[in-house]
Amino acid sequence: MDLELKGKVAIITGGSKGIGKAVARELAREGVSVALVARDKATLDAAAAEIAKETGVKAKGFTADTGDDASVKAVVAAVHKEFGRIDILVNGAAQPGGQAKPPTLSEITNEAFFADMNVKVMGYLRTAREVAPIMAKQGGGRIINISGLAARNTGSTIGSMRNVSVSALTKNLADELAPQGIQVVCVHPSLTRTEKTPGVIERTSKAQGISAADVEKKMASKNLVNKLITSEEIAYLCVFLASPRAMAVNGDSIAAGGGWPGAIYY
Numbered sequence: 044m045d046l047e048l049k050g051k052v053a054i055i056t057g058g059s060k061g062i063g064k065a066v067a068r069e070l071a072r073e074g075v076s077v078a079l080v081a082r083d084k085a086t087l088d089a090a091a092a093e094i095a096k097e098t099g100v101k102a103k104g105f106t107a108d109t110g111d112d113a114s115v116k117a118v119v120a121a122v123h124k125e126f127g128r129i130d131i132l133v134n135g136a137a138q139p140g141g142q143a144k145p146p147t148l149s150e151i152t153n154e155a156f157f158a159d160m161n162v163k164v165m166g167y168l169r170t171a172r173e174v175a176p177i178m179a180k181q182g183g184g185r186i187i188n189i190s191g192l193a194a195r196n197t198g199s200t201i202g203s204m205r206n207v208s209v210s211a212l213t214k215n216l217a218d219e220l221a222p223q224g225i226q227v228v229c230v231h232p233s234l235t236r237t238e239k240t241p242g243v244i245e246r247t248s249k250a251q252g253i254s255a256a257d258v259e260k261k262m263a264s265k266n267l268v269n270k271l272i273t274s275e276e277i278a279y280l281c282v283f284l285a286s287p288r289a290m291a292v293n294g295d296s297i298a299a300g301g302g303w304p305g306a307i308y309y
Contacts, residue, residue, distance in 0.1 A: 046286035049074030052126040053285065054119070056109055056170055057135035059086040061237040062189060064094075065274035066133050069282045071098040078122040079104045081136065101126075109136045109166030110158075119173035128181055131285045132174045135189040137163035137205075139239065145199035159201050164208040171216055175225060183224025185285045188213050189277075192233040192300045195308065206231065210296045217294030226293045228284050233300025234262055236271040267302030 053070050057063035058079030067077045071094050079094075079102065081087050087104030095102040103125065107118035123129055138159045146155070167188050178184030190213075193199050194206035213229035220227060244262075248255045263270045280299050283289055298308070 044288065046073050046282065046288055048282070048286055050076075051130040052076045052078070052122075052128050053131035053133060054078045054080060054122055054129060054170070054174065055133040055135060056080045056107075056166070057137060057189075058133075059083060059090045059104065061135075061139075061239070062232065062235060062274045062277050063133065063135035064090050065278035066135065066189075066281045067102065068094050068097070069275070069278040070131070070133075070285065071095075071100040071102055073282060073286075074100060075131065075285075076101040076126055077103075078126065080107050080109070080118055080122075082106060082108055109170060110162045112169060115166070115169040115173055119170065119177075123177055129174050129177045130181065130184050132170060132178075132184070132186045133189065133281060133285070134167040134170055134187065136166055137189075145202060148200065151200060156201055160205055160208070163205045164212065167209060168212060171212075171227075175216075175220055175223070178225050179220075179223035183226075185289075186216065186220075186225065186227040187281050187284050188227070188229045189281070190229050190231050190296065192231045192298060192303070194231055194296070195298070195303070195306070213296060214294045221293065226290075228289075228292055228294070229296035230277065230281060230284070231296055231298045231300065232272065232277050233266065233298075233303075234271055235277060236273045240271070265304075266300055267304060270301065272299065272301050 053075050055063050055067045058067045059081035071077050079091050084106050091102040091104040105118050108114045188209050190206040190209035193202035213227050217227040244255050244258045247258045
């Protein structure tokens with residue numbers, strides 16, 4: 044299937060590693076020029092160079108803090124100037140989840156809560172706010188918000204609240220921006236294999252006194268496919284959703300965790 048993406052331009056926040064980098068790579072493989080946005084210049088430049096070399100498509104890193112209005116305004120303007128257009132926004136910059144035991148009620152601080160919500164929820168809003176006028180002038184575009192299945196499960200108070208908020212943001216933006224030809228969707232990964240997964244497994248193995256293989260088996264057993272979904276598998280979904288072929292999907296939140304036992308969502 045031709046996804047009709049060749050020649051388009053995408054911004055990927057949180058694009059230097061993990062799911063963001065995987066999405067950038069798969070978009071580039073479809074002929075999309077990619078602007079990777081993150082805070083660490085060295086990691087960004089390395090990721091962009093790797094993707095450009097592998098795909099032959101233009102890939103460039105841009106440093107920015109999505110928790111800051113001025114930084115977001117500046118980076119979107121810089122990307123637009125560099126590439127001449129912006130067709131796709133993938134919002135993925137966030138405080139990492141699932142790396143440690145979530146804080147209990149008594150352990151949650153105001154600072155931790157607002158920092159998390161500012162980067163993920165307001166950060167997504169900030170970036171969408173800046174790219175939407177550009178997309179509207181071009182006749183349309185796609186915004187994909189990477190959230191998480193903590194939106195549908197308890198266990199992490201801040202995680203659930205931030206991810207539910209991203210779903211709400213997605214639907215509101217989809218309704219508002221539809222007349223301008225801009226579609227907005229949300230993707231909910233669950234536990235996903237990224238560069239950080241080996242470290243998480245090792246720490247859990249030591250803490251629980253079980254083998255790394257048993258830790259991974261336990262993590263994988265939480266979904267119906269009985270394996271850890273990889274960042275590449277999340278990326279495949281995101282690339283389809285960024286395509287005109289995904290016209291039928293708009294405003295919705297899509298679970299991408301391998302299937303959750305016992306749950307019915309409608």
